[in-house]
Amino acid sequence: MSIEYSQRESEAPQVRLLCRDLTYRYPHANHDLFKSLHVDIDGSGFHALFGPSGVGKTTLARLMADKLTGGSGKITTIGMTHILYTYNMERLPGWCSVGDHLHDITPSLRSADMAPLVGTFGIQDCLEAHFSQLSLGQRNRANLVRYLLQEFDLLIMDESLANVDERTRQLIILKLKQMFPTKAFLYISHNVVEVARFCRQILVLRGPRKDPRILDVQGLDCRDRQKPETDQLNRIVLEVMNVS
Amino acid sequence: MFLRRLYQFMIVYGLGLLMLMGIKALFGLSDYVIPGPGEIWQTARQVFGGYVLDVLNTLQVAILGHILSIAMAFAVGIVGRLTSWMGSMIKTAAFNVQAYPIVAVAPIIFILLGDGFSSRLLIAAMICYFPLLLSILGILSEPVDDIEHFFKMTGRITWRLEVKIRAFQNLHKLTTVIVGSATLAVVGTIVAEFIAASAGIGVSIRRALYQSDLSKILTALFLIGICSSLYLACLEWAGRRLIRRWQAPGP
Numbered sequence: 001m002s003i004e005y006s007q008r009e010s011e012a013p014q015v016r017l018l019c020r021d022l023t024y025r026y027p028h029a030n031h032d033l034f035k036s037l038h039v040d041i042d043g044s045g046f047h048a049l050f051g052p053s054g055v056g057k058t059t060l061a062r063l064m065a066d067k068l069t070g071g072s073g074k075i076t077t078i079g080m081t082h083i084l085y086t087y088n089m090e091r092l093p094g095w096c097s098v099g100d101h102l103h104d105i106t107p108s109l110r111s112a113d114m115a116p117l118v119g120t121f122g123i124q125d126c127l128e129a130h131f132s133q134l135s136l137g138q139r140n141r142a143n144l145v146r147y148l149l150q151e152f153d154l155l156i157m158d159e160s161l162a163n164v165d166e167r168t169r170q171l172i173i174l175k176l177k178q179m180f181p182t183k184a185f186l187y188i189s190h191n192v193v194e195v196a197r198f199c200r201q202i203l204v205l206r207g208p209r210k211d212p213r214i215l216d217v218q219g220l221d222c223r224d225r226q227k228p229e230t231d232q233l234n235r236i237v238l239e240v241m242n243v244s
Numbered sequence: 245m246f247l248r249r250l251y252q253f254m255i256v257y258g259l260g261l262l263m264l265m266g267i268k269a270l271f272g273l274s275d276y277v278i279p280g281p282g283e284i285w286q287t288a289r290q291v292f293g294g295y296v297l298d299v300l301n302t303l304q305v306a307i308l309g310h311i312l313s314i315a316m317a318f319a320v321g322i323v324g325r326l327t328s329w330m331g332s333m334i335k336t337a338a339f340n341v342q343a344y345p346i347v348a349v350a351p352i353i354f355i356l357l358g359d360g361f362s363s364r365l366l367i368a369a370m371i372c373y374f375p376l377l378l379s380i381l382g383i384l385s386e387p388v389d390d391i392e393h394f395f396k397m398t399g400r401i402t403w404r405l406e407v408k409i410r411a412f413q414n415l416h417k418l419t420t421v422i423v424g425s426a427t428l429a430v431v432g433t434i435v436a437e438f439i440a441a442s443a444g445i446g447v448s449i450r451r452a453l454y455q456s457d458l459s460k461i462l463t464a465l466f467l468i469g470i471c472s473s474l475y476l477a478c479l480e481w482a483g484r485r486l487i488r489r490w491q492a493p494g495p
Contacts, residue, residue, distance in 0.1 A: 065397070084397050091390045095412055095490050105400070132491075143394075150398050 004074045005066055007081065015153050015184050016078040017041040017064060024059060024071035033059055037073070037213055039203060041154070041186060045221065046177065048195035049188045051205035051244055057188050060205065061085055061156045064186070080153035080184070087158035090143045092131040098142050099127030106149045113179070117145050120175040122168060136163035141172070148176070156186040166194075170225065173198045177223055196236040197222050204244045215243045245484075249477040253469045261462070279459045287459035288466070295448060295460075299467040302433050302444040303475060305361065309368025310429035313376055314422060316369070321380035322407055335381060342374035347435050354440040364436040364444065371432030372425040379421040383414045412490065419483030426479055430472045 003022070019039035025032045033056045041047050049057050062068045064075060065085035077083065092101050106114055118124055121141040126134055134142060140163050147155060161169045173194075176185065189195055195202050199219040206213055217239050220228050261281075268278040275283060324334035350367050357363040384407060391409050395401040411418060437446020445464050452460035 067397075086394075086397075089390050090393055092394075093391055093409060093412065095408075105394075105398070130491075146394065 002069070003063060003071050006074070006076045008076060008078045014078065015044055015080050015182075017080060017083075017154060017184075018074075018076045018078070019060075019064065020074045020076070022060075022063065022071065022073035022075070024056075024063060024068070026059075027070070031208065033208070034213060039064075039214060040216075041184060041201070041203075043200070044180075044182050044184045046173065046185045046187055046199040046219075048199035048202045048219065049186055049205060050190075050192065050195050050202055050240060052207065053190075055205050055207055057205055058087070058158055061158055061186065061188060064154075065156055077154075082150070082152045083154045083156065084147055084150060084152045085156040085158065086143065086147045086160050088140055088143075088160050088162045091139070092142060092146070094130055094132055097128050097130055098123065098134070101131075102127070102142075102146055102149065105146055107151065110149050110151075113149060114145075116179070117148055120179075121145050121172060137165065137168070140164050141168075144172075148180070152183060154184040154186060156188070158188045159190070161189075169194065170198070174223065174225065192237050192240050193233070195219060196233055196240060197228060202236075202240055204240055206244060217243065245481055246474065246477045249473040249480075250470065253473040257466060257469055276456070277458070284459045284462055287457070288463040291448075291460055291463055292467075295445065295464055295467050298443070298445040298448045299464070299471050302437065302446065302468070303430070303471045305364045305444065306368050306426075306429040306433040307475065309365050309433060310372060310426055312365070313369040313373035313425065313429065316373055317376040317380045320377055321384045322403070324377075324381045325384040325407075325410075331385075335385075338374065338377050338381060342378055346370045346374065347432075350436060350439050359440045359442045361443075364433055364441050367436035368429050368432035371435070372428035375428060376421060376425045379417070383417055383421075384410050386410065386414075388413045415483075415487050415490065419480070419487065423476055423479045423483065426476055427472060430468070430475070434468070 017039075018041075019037060022034050022037040022039065023032055024034050037060075039060070049061065051057050059068065062085060063071060065083050066075075067085055092098060096104070102114060102118075118127070121144065123138060123141050123145065126138050126142060131139060131142065140161055144157065144160050161172060164172070173187075177198075187195065187199060197220050200221040202217040202219045204215045204217055206215065217236065219236060220232065222228055261284075264278055265281070267273065268280075279287070320334060320338070324331050324338065347367070349370070350363075353363050353366055357366065388409050391413070392401060392406065395405060395409075433444065434446040434449075437444040438450055441447055445468055449461055449464045452458075452464065
């Protein structure tokens with residue numbers, strides 16, 4: 001039993017990821033984590049995967065990125081060749097400085113993007129330092145920058161900015177929307193206000209006893225720092241909280 | 245570091261000598277069984293020069309055997325870290341072979357290779373090889389997921405990079421294992437010399453044993469202790485330098 005991964009070209013500049021009948025059970029577990037799950041990530045921009053801890057967000061994300069074996073179902077990508085998955089506990093190798101590492105792993109075609117990303121993420125002062133010398137927030141940012149310098153169509157960010165302060169996080173999300181308008185991001189976060197405000201589509205993964213297991217809520221998809229109307233934001237936040 | 249190693253050995257050696265003198269006094273043993281301090285001193289002065297050369301000869305074989313076993317353990321460990329049938333086979337073979345007392349094979353090596361340099365080298369290498377291999381296999385087989393993930397995701401991972409990441413993350417463990425196995429290399433060489441070799445401090449100890457000359461044996465032990473302490477201190481120093489050079493200080 002295994003998940004069937006397939007890829008289709010898209011005529012329009014459209015990206016889409018479809019999961020059909022996704023069933024997954026961890027080895028030695030008594031119950032399926034998901035059963036016949038359908039997920040549709042449609043279009044570029046910020047999508048969120050939201051849900052309580054332990055509900056299977058990371059597992060679902062890893063299945064999408066083809067990082068887990070086992071399970072069954074079908075995952076089809078349309079117009080997506082490169083799916084990257086990053087999480088907040090990742091570390092950079094310790095034998096070189098952050099700057100040297102970024103230079104080493106940046107493809108020559110993307111080297112022009114390095115300076116603006118480093119500036120937006122506020123890690124200019126960390127380039128000479130080694131990863132172990134950075135704060136948790138700086139580590140998260142340095143890690144995310146190196147993923148953004150790679151070729152990708154969908155970047156799954158599993159709590160990748162968990163240790164970054166709210167203001168910087170917002171700045172980063174807005175800058176990513178501006179810099180990568182044709183790319184898709186799947187943002188896994190526990191910050192309901194943030195996902196309601198900045199994401200276009202919020203996939204709410206619910207507990208194993210709830211049916212359906214996943215629900216789709218439309219977010220505000222804000223593209224600037226201007227605060228959205230409170231009523232509108234509250235309505236989405238409540239909707240997400242109610243369905244989760 | 246060198247001085248610390250030396251005075252630690254001196255203290256242990258001094259305590260050992262005191263204990264011997266205590267036993268001698270307690271049981272009223274003759275100078276023939278346990279010579280007095282004066283006699284030990286006289287003998288040490290007579291044999292010191294020759295024994296220094298013997299110890300250096302032993303140490304040279306031990307160091308070469310140690311280097312050989314480190315190289316072999318890394319080579320086999322790199323292949324053995326694989327999750328394929330080859331890796332599994334190497335791990336199983338290593339676990340089973342290391343359970344066998346390698347020193348028991350030494351007579352066969354002497355029969356096949358004679359009592360020269362190569363036999364001593366092979367025995368020294370074999371005795372420290374298996375414990376080294378098991379540790380290196382363990383270290384190199386353990387993925388460092390939070391660092392390797394990026395390279396795997398972006399298709400950049402190579403066997404060299406994988407080994408580099410795992411070795412780097414376990415640098416302290418690796419240096420400790422290498423320093424620990426150095427003692428085994430010295431032990432292996434001396435055991436080989438006890439059995440059948442034609443040179444080295446083990447041969448001198450064997451001759452002293454036939455003459456029941458404890459003074460000579462104590463002198464040899466003193467020189468072996470000094471030389472192995474210095475060798476271990478050198479390895480520790482090199483390990484610390486490597487760690488300092490490769491790893492950045494903490495936050």
